[in-house]
Amino acid sequence: EMLLFPELDKYEDVEHLNELIAPVERFFTENVDSQSIDIEGEIPKELIRQLGELGLFGQQIPHEYGGLELDATGYARMAEVTAMDASVAVTFAGHQAIGLKGILIAGTREQKEKYLPKLATGEQLAAFCLTEPSSGSDAASIQTRATLSEDGKTFHLNGGKIWITNGGIADVFTVFAKTEVTDEQGNREDKMTAFIVERAFGGITSGKPEDKLGIRGSNTCEVHFDNTPVPIENVLGEVGGGFKIAMNILNSGRFSMGSSGAGMLKKLIGFAAEHAISRTQFKEKLMNFGLIQEKFSTMAVTTYAMESMAYLTALNLDSYVEPDLSVEAAIVKVFSSEGCWNCASESLQVLGGLGYMKTYPYERYLRDARILMIFEGTNEILRLFIAMNCLKYAGKELKEFQKLLRNPLKNPSAMFLFMRKMSSRKPKKVMHLNEELHPTLQHEAWMLEQWTQYLEKAVQKLLRQYGNSIIDEQFHLKRLADMAIDLYAMTACIGRTSRSLCMGLKNNDHEKTMTQLFCKEAVHRLENNFEAIMSGDQSNGDDLRRQIAEKVFTEHGYAASHPLTKNKF
């Protein structure tokens, strides 16, 4: 079912989205001076006002509160355009994808009515305050506290947050703090709670804007709370339910990195292509050289996969009630962030020395792209998340046999039969995916089906080998995650190409070629990862990796003797 690339219901819906996009694109081309925003390290207040007027601060806020009420697909489409300036894009994301998202998904009617209208016009900006100096990826370990007053009407917030986007310019903060919660048995526990906090409540100070490598126009700073009074009406969701809200908020915006990344890369590919077409060296245009062609093919295919995955996820988010596409969103984020970084680097390389100069935008796009792998959940954490989900599903199936595996001597014959079954199981055409698709994609569909089964095999092997302690085997978890990422990407590309072929869209043969290449390369990666998982730590180099890393930490740095060292005698 995943292979049926979803559609917007009507042609008018597509047209409507395009109508919304056109003025925004024009505004960004004509009015947003990315170079000066980068150099000054600030987005001019006037520009913020104009962006607010255009309606861009309320993209997902419902009409009744003054927003555009865009669904996931509309939001993803708009992200392609706003990605033209990364600082602006991140300011938007900090404001609406996370800053006020909590109010949208967990807010009461009163909270929505009170805060959303001003946030929709950009009159007030929002910020998401979770990260602290000692709590980054480990969000549950935050130490900011919210203590309830004697009369039970106010919480007092104490603590400090760092790296808060829009921290210095926001008026409304979604703040996460630990609160003491007493359960029915009378046990007291510290649990995370989400609060809507207004700067006007007092006791809030913002540090000076951080001087960053990229997205320099986006305001990032420390935010400190000194006995800030927060009325209990401003608790978001339930007291003690903050962690779940935080995770839901972060999960809900993640997929748009695919479309914003694709938007950025499409522009870069265009610029670089113009250069390759016109630049002559060795009496030939650059575009005739194989090494240059390879770069463009990589960039085009990566962009295609990114785009396909982003919209597959977005359209599915819109098609189902209460969908859980958190794994897919994580996949999109990991792939897109790394794809953007690599392709931005390649496009810079095409320009050679010129690409390195600040007079051209390539270096800025590269610097802006670096943060993508870090924020919104580092790629390392997300890979673990993706892998754990693969294990979760396979684990359920294997529950029966796991009892056997823990104690093989108890029922040796069943054990033996199971092992036989598992090892001899060659991938069979169970899913008949090729029947759902355009006939020219048979081979790719078969590859997809086959490798999905191999992933299952790999998961089973790991569970057999490690049981529950698999969660500590991060070398393997990374491989599982990478396999899942490649499979989801293949699914998206194949589905989209099939649709394009069936619909006769322009340049659909080009799409087919790109999907063919993507699948070919993905299968190589899948083979390598599978091999490494199945062959065990002594063959795949993991043992060596651990030893090397251990030594570096013992020696507090690089540990090999200098190559020029001699023994004295």
Added chain:
Amino acid sequence: MSGLRILVGCKRVIDYAVKVRVRPDKLGVVTEGVKHSMNPFDEIAVEEAVRLKEKKLASEIIVASCGPQQNQETLRTALAMGADKAIHVLVEDKDYSNLQPIHVSKLLAKIAAEEKVDIVLLGKQAIDDDCNQTGQMLAAILDWPQGTFASKVVKKDGSLDVTREVDGGLETINIKLPAVITTDLRLNEPRYATLPNIMKAKKKPLTTKKPSDYGVEIKSSHQVLSVEDPPTREAGQKVESVDLLVAKLKEAGFMKS
């Protein structure tokens, strides 16, 4: 209070930023898959109408466009900028290549009469054909005064002071209403259609008509013989001395030997 009723004509043209390419059959330019938008001078006309309405001098703005189905996008942009209702005169693709300013001016004349407008605002010319004819023809058909190449329009009692950009500089004339104005670049800077307004525009009325509804037949009176790229620019040559320059000019036949 009786405000002015304004009709604004809009044309959907290839976007100004696009690199136009000649069709292989050399009878036109490539339009398929190419980005289109409202003629920039027409945007200025819409903006002027909206400003008049904001000043409470105008009471209703009607926008009209003649062309294929896609012209509705252009009309919706105008509605999003502040127009009140739109009329789309549907001209099918096959007839569109025959559509000329003479036809458009006849259609607009009929619409202006039907809608009982006081001012017709048009862009001075379209950036695709550069005809610069529709406004003038329209004024003639309606027998109304015209203020063309307007860079400033001020309402007076029953008339308009129009400052026109002419070769010699600026000329200000006073014309009685009802009148036809064509806009020039410096009249105003058009606003961006905001997204909330684009959404509101969907609810504004847009009626589709046919040229025959207005008794106009789209019959071409001329034929395109060929469309060609301008000659590619040759590289220049630098010469070291005046003598060498003279020699080269003589060589190329630009000077008598």
